[in-house]
Amino acid sequence: MTAIVENKPAYDGKALDLTGRSGARAFKNTLATVLIVLAFVIAIIPLVWILWTVISKGYHLLLNAEWWSQSQRGITVRREGGGAYHAIMGTLIMALITAAIAVPIAILGAVYLVEYGKGTKVARAVSFMIDILTGVPSIVAALFIYAVWITVFGFNRVGFAVSLSLVLLMLPVVLRSTEEMLKLVPDELREASYALGVPKWKTILKVVVPTAFGGIITGVMLGLARVMGETAPLLILVGYSKNINLNPFEGFMGALPTMINQDRTELALQPAADRVWAAALTLILLVLALNLLARLVARFSTIKSK
Amino acid sequence: MSSPDGTEPPGRPAGPEPKIEDLVDETGPALRFDALAEETDDDGRRTGGTAVATKDDSKKELALGPVGHLGDRLFSGLAHGSGAVVILIVAFVGVFLLALAIPALADNNSNFLFSRVWEPGGAEPRFGIAALFYTTLISSVIAMVIAVPIAIGVALFVTYYAPRRIATPVAHAVDLLAAVPSIVYGLWGALFFAPILLPVINGLSSALGWIPVFDKAPGDNVGVIFTVSVVLAIMILPVVTAISREIFAQTPISHREGALALGATRWEMVRMAVLPYGRSGVVSASMLGLGRALGETVAVMIILTVPNGNDPWDPSIFAGGETFASKIANNAAEFDSPEKTGAFIAAGLVLFVVTFLVNSAARLIVARSAPGAKRPRRNRRAGATEGASA
Numbered sequence: 001m002t003a004i005v006e007n008k009p010a011y012d013g014k015a016l017d018l019t020g021r022s023g024a025r026a027f028k029n030t031l032a033t034v035l036i037v038l039a040f041v042i043a044i045i046p047l048v049w050i051l052w053t054v055i056s057k058g059y060h061l062l063l064n065a066e067w068w069s070q071s072q073r074g075i076t077v078r079r080e081g082g083g084a085y086h087a088i089m090g091t092l093i094m095a096l097i098t099a100a101i102a103v104p105i106a107i108l109g110a111v112y113l114v115e116y117g118k119g120t121k122v123a124r125a126v127s128f129m130i131d132i133l134t135g136v137p138s139i140v141a142a143l144f145i146y147a148v149w150i151t152v153f154g155f156n157r158v159g160f161a162v163s164l165s166l167v168l169l170m171l172p173v174v175l176r177s178t179e180e181m182l183k184l185v186p187d188e189l190r191e192a193s194y195a196l197g198v199p200k201w202k203t204i205l206k207v208v209v210p211t212a213f214g215g216i217i218t219g220v221m222l223g224l225a226r227v228m229g230e231t232a233p234l235l236i237l238v239g240y241s242k243n244i245n246l247n248p249f250e251g252f253m254g255a256l257p258t259m260i261n262q263d264r265t266e267l268a269l270q271p272a273a274d275r276v277w278a279a280a281l282t283l284i285l286l287v288l289a290l291n292l293l294a295r296l297v298a299r300f301s302t303i304k305s306k
Numbered sequence: 307m308s309s310p311d312g313t314e315p316p317g318r319p320a321g322p323e324p325k326i327e328d329l330v331d332e333t334g335p336a337l338r339f340d341a342l343a344e345e346t347d348d349d350g351r352r353t354g355g356t357a358v359a360t361k362d363d364s365k366k367e368l369a370l371g372p373v374g375h376l377g378d379r380l381f382s383g384l385a386h387g388s389g390a391v392v393i394l395i396v397a398f399v400g401v402f403l404l405a406l407a408i409p410a411l412a413d414n415n416s417n418f419l420f421s422r423v424w425e426p427g428g429a430e431p432r433f434g435i436a437a438l439f440y441t442t443l444i445s446s447v448i449a450m451v452i453a454v455p456i457a458i459g460v461a462l463f464v465t466y467y468a469p470r471r472i473a474t475p476v477a478h479a480v481d482l483l484a485a486v487p488s489i490v491y492g493l494w495g496a497l498f499f500a501p502i503l504l505p506v507i508n509g510l511s512s513a514l515g516w517i518p519v520f521d522k523a524p525g526d527n528v529g530v531i532f533t534v535s536v537v538l539a540i541m542i543l544p545v546v547t548a549i550s551r552e553i554f555a556q557t558p559i560s561h562r563e564g565a566l567a568l569g570a571t572r573w574e575m576v577r578m579a580v581l582p583y584g585r586s587g588v589v590s591a592s593m594l595g596l597g598r599a600l601g602e603t604v605a606v607m608i609i610l611t612v613p614n615g616n617d618p619w620d621p622s623i624f625a626g627g628e629t630f631a632s633k634i635a636n637n638a639a640e641f642d643s644p645e646k647t648g649a650f651i652a653a654g655l656v657l658f659v660v661t662f663l664v665n666s667a668a669r670l671i672v673a674r675s676a677p678g679a680k681r682p683r684r685n686r687r688a689g690a691t692e693g694a695s696a
Contacts, residue, residue: 025571032573036467039459046540047483050494108388116385126389129396135665137601139631143654147402201381229487232603236638257489264493280490287485
């Protein structure tokens with residue numbers, strides 16, 4: 001390529017000289033390449049460092065069966081032993097309740113945006129509100145539920161309140177990804193269904209949603225992964241309990257983020273520090289597992305569009 | 307909204323699906339339509355019973371199209387209702403926070419916007435958000451300034467520099483940063499990362515210390531705004547990278563090949579074709595990252611040291627402080643009286659409004675920029691970035 005360019009008469013315009021690779025241009029190109037690779041290296045360092053820290057400090061407690069089957073009941077910061085069963089169950093229960101509330105609203109909302117409201121003013125308003133909801137900080141979601149649940153209704157701080165605030169965070173994630181998936185369903189499928197006389201609602205339930213099902217599951221898992229790691233709503237809406245409490249409507253409840261938060265001020269004590277890093281590793285593993293599962297589901301259920 | 311009852315799907319007596327099925331079977335036309343559909347689908351295997359139904363009322367078929375269907379109305383009601391729920395939620399967030407903040411603001415004895423004191427309890431509550439606002443904004447803006455160039459670099463690396471074999475794992479690895487919970491960032495930042503920042507902090511403050519913002523009190527306190535900013539930068543990196551990456555990848559191939567055909571180097575191609583095309587996208591990605599940083603709670607709470615109440619206020623980024631979110635989280639145990647709670651809710655309301663404005667600005671930029679206004683999503687990988695890349 002350069003050979004051809006060099007055969008041409010030199011272009012003496014001032015704007016942009018592209019007649020050959022001057023030293024300055026080659027240098028700039030190399031410099032840019034170096035900087036871009038450097039940016040990548042800089043971005044990867046914290047990831048490796050964080051994962052290494054958490055894994056190396058936390059893995060040995062995870063190897064005990066005790067960690068997965070026992071709570072912290074009666075275990076003080078100075079004592080070793082106990083497990084994270086109470087916190088794992090608490091995190092899972094709150095996440096499942098969140099999903100049970102958020103997922104139906106999110107899927108129906110996405111159906112509304114794609115199948116019913118397309119192009120209308122209301123749909124644009126809904127879409128805008130979802131964008132706003134995406135940006136709502138978790139602490140604001142927690143304060144809102146605090147205002148409703150505790151200040152207005154006078155209920156106690158319980159796990160269910162946390163789930164309600166997490167709904168606000170999970171809803172936009174699931175709704176957006178479902179919407180994107182529904183948009184990918186080819187119109188031919190809908191038209192074929194209508195042509196057979198199938199009513200619209202049945203077309204949506206039996207043709208459109210099943211076609212997009214894999215993508216919807218992916219969105220749900222990513223939404224779950226996002227809410228599981230949230231700490232702020234837990235701090236405000238439920239107290240930490242070292243005991244196993246499986247009832248989201250009564251009493252305090254353990255959760256992995258608050259288990260970390262509980263002992264983080266006692267990191268000078270080895271047993272407490274071990275527990276903190278082990279709980280952090282358990283939480284990361286849970287979130288990562290959901291993320292990876294979401295990717296796998298996504299890979300094996302691509303909508304085949306022409 | 308078409309149906310107020312549709313606003314609460316969980317409240318229905320039975321799950322929507324079986325309920326609707328039952329209703330539909332009772333209405334003549336529906337049965338017939340479905341029968342027709344099944345007949346054709348199954349290719350003649352199930353003709354017996356359905357044929358009778360079709361013969362019965364062929365006139366009604368024309369009179370009642372599938373549009374006025376009861377199942378359709380119910381399902382459409384549910385879908386519309388869910389849309390309404392989304393609007394109502396955002397409206398309620400604003401209304402409830404405002405309703406609880408107003409009494410506290412009315413009792414406030416100091417200027418809410420410009421005062422730096424925070425004593426919401428007692429007979430004469432005095433609180434203002436000036437200090438919180440300053441710390442929140444400056445920590446987030448510095449985080450954005452650090453994160454955006456790196457994010458652009460990583461996005462370019464993934465889209466135009468790395469071979470495909472490397473690019474995909476790299477993209478996933480950066481996405482993994484988003485999977486690390488913020489409390490883990492906080493712990494890691496406070497215990498392991500902050501100490502290595504000490505030389506940087508000392509260096510910057512000795513070089514630029516004559517500017518009050520860079521002035522540093524003696525001592526080795528690393529739980530400062532600057533440290534928080536760097537950790538926040540790492541936390542928003544995946545968001546900004548994911549969106550930038552997606553937009554860079556959509557640069558029309560004719561622009562890129564045109565540049566290369568004119569003899570441009572790879573960098574010149576990027577500078578002339580890719581960056582101008584993706585500019586508005588990067589700006590909006592940065593705003594979304596800023597929104598994230600503004601609301602980050604736990605990591606900030608763990609890293610940032612809370613200054614002693616008696617010390618004079620220090621505007622330096624090498625001093626401690628409190629952001630809106632960390633202030634609220636730090637004092638969650640103090641929500642005992644309505645006045646105190648109201649003060650914190652007022653702070654939360656301001657945070658909500660600020661993030662609302664920042665996010666709206668980001669959306670507006672995206673909507674306005676002509677080339678990228680209606681970009682179709684290419685594939686699901688785009689949707690699989692923590693939902694942040696809306």
